Amino acid sequence: MRLPIQIERLYLDFDGFFASVEQQARPHLRGCPVGVTPFAGAEHTCVIACSREAKLRGVKNVMPIAEARERCPDIILVPQTPDLYRRAHNALLSEISAVIPVDAVKSIDELTCRVAPADRDEPLTLAKRIKARIAENIGPYLTCSVGFAANRQLAKMACKAGKKLDERSYGDGCAIWFPRDMPAPLLRLELKDIPGVGSRMESKLFRAKIHSMADLLATQPKHMRKLWGNVTGGRLWYALHGYDIQTPPSGRGMYGHGRVLPPENRRPEHARSASRLLATKAGRRMRRDGWNAGRLALWLDLMRDGSCSRSRGLPAVHDDQAILSALQSLWDEVGDSLPPRARVMRLGVTLFDLTRASERQLDILLDDDATRRRWERATEAIDALNRKYGRTLVSIGPWTPPPGGYAGGKNQLHAHSARRGFLVSP
Template sequence: MRRPAGVERLYVDFDSFFASAEQHLRPDLRGRPVGVIPIASEHTGLIAVSREAKALGVKRGTFVRDARRLCPGIVLVTARHERYVDLHREIIRAIETVLPVKAVCSIDEMVCVLTPSEQTDALALGRSVKAAIARDVGATLTCSIGLGPNELLAKIAAEMEKPNGLVILHPEDLPGRLLSLPLTDIPGIARGNAARLARAGISDMAALWRVQPKELRRLWGSVEGERLWMGLHGYAVERPETQRRMFGHGRVLPADWRHLEGAYDCARVLLAKAASRMRRGGFSAKTLDLWLTDRHSADWYGEERFQPTADDPSLLASLARLFRHAARERPAGERLRSVHVTLNDLVSATEREADLFGYTTEARIKRRQEHLSLLADRLNAHHRGPLLHWGPWADIPGGYAGAKIAFNRIPDTEDF
């Protein structure tokens, strides 16, 4: 395992991105406490909070009613995901006037690689990245930058002096400032893992630093524990490339949609969005999964298996059959909270070519339906809306069905 002698990674982490984006896009919000909500409802939590609101005790996840109590002057804005994605692309272009972006980790986090000649002036490069963003995008959007020998340490450094920080962790200084951090400030150590470590007598960073890598692997129950140890100790950790396993979407149901018919209408839209993404990726699926949850988080689960399929009519027919099963098996009239659909057991186009499922009438119909589905995808992407679809299309309150930004997924333009 290689241990870098210098600072090889520069990590960019934006401060309160959605809220700062709204202040950037709407100058009247600058300097005011802002909270971003997923849908226009009093019964939801904030997904982003500006630094002005944070100073008054409002946090991400705070419910709207509590945010208004803590901060009577807070301005609540419904998230505009397509605008944040456009802004993300502007940011990437600005950063790349200084350094190439090696990887996009999320909508507001990116990592760059520093060459040996660049490592000698790493802090100056960090300041240049900040200046490029202010010049090409806008000074309202601030970021914190971390520099370290690997991606994990650079990310930790970026979190150390938020907002608008610039921190470098040299490999020769380790553990250094790491010892002052709570365990849950380390990416990968959530409260559950922290509790597991505490049961093993590891309650602070000094104790974690003394643990041997194989022991951390045992405590984690996987190789991730050993990778964490290597990353914290300054080793270069290269993760294997992940393989696409599924396409899916979920949605908390609007208040007046919390019945089986509303969940079905919502699931049809979510499935159509997931299937379109799957086709763009060049895959077919062999399994459709459906989850329905109520307010107690009790689940109903069903799945259908079939030959590799990518066309909307076939997939929607499978979904209809699953909902008929749900209607028979769930208590009549019980209110639902959320619905999730996933397309699993993926088969790539090249794999599928080996099995053309013959020249039967059914096969010809299936291929024709796939061609029509692809045509609908292109028309819908061009018009940025569901111009062409199979069966009824429900406009779900709050919008963004299948196009919301998730931590590890940035929607394509075609998703909106």
């Protein structure tokens, strides 16, 4: 594996994206603490994104509205306008591409680029060029933070570290982690600052007597692999040590969707039917890209009772019947553990452990090939009909979108990043 001696990657993340798009589009919101909510007028939901002014007053993404109001009584709540965010995303992408080729779009407000040799000594100039172009051609309220490092993982961490330098500033950051300066900037971070390390993984590391970044860096790759229970741990070791670690051949780790449920649709049966839609949508995207999933996860954020999540292995499948029946088993398990009168505020489903659909190995123990192929053919026919006649003409089982439709893309992505710790732990 190659150990770069210069910075090679840039990671760019827009600051409070939904909220800053709203501020750019609606002048009366500029300079105000703004919280974007999934629905208009619903008090019992959460803020899905907030402006820098709100962030500096202690409001966080995915915070219940009541708590956000407590911290910031003059917060202005605006319902999300996903269409506006998509248009902003496209416009921003084309402005950035005029300065530097975009290597991968990671989400509606995050992307990475390779840094050309000519820019490697002067990354700050490159960051300024990107920011100036956005400010001039789109607007000065859409600020972003940029991180530079030897590889994508470190660049992402640098980007996040540069976003909040102190208590009085947020966003418009630029952090440059030259390989020659490593690991000093990393040592200032906590374990939970590593993307993918959630509270579960953090506790697991604590139990293994790894309490700081220094402790983690002192481990061996195979130790980290064992702690994570899969290759992610080993890969992370190399990434943290500055190696040029290629993205897994899959090019992506998971397909998932999440949503916030409207207040009147939060009983477990509502969540259950919403989860079927989310799983079907995720399965459809995964098939279109040619993948099979080896695991399905379901997670729920409950109104007052914390959160719960379950996952289940799949025999490398991509058809709706396999995915939906695994989902049903997950619900059967979850159902027993939910407190009486539980209310689900947010939920999500994720398909992961991806392998190429063209390379499905026959599972000798399972001997499901004939059945699987029948369901795959049925699913292909359903996809073809839905493609031809509109989004969902045919589905396996009921298809009842909850009121309010789907929460926007960013919301789903938040859900993912918040849950990744859970997803990668065995």
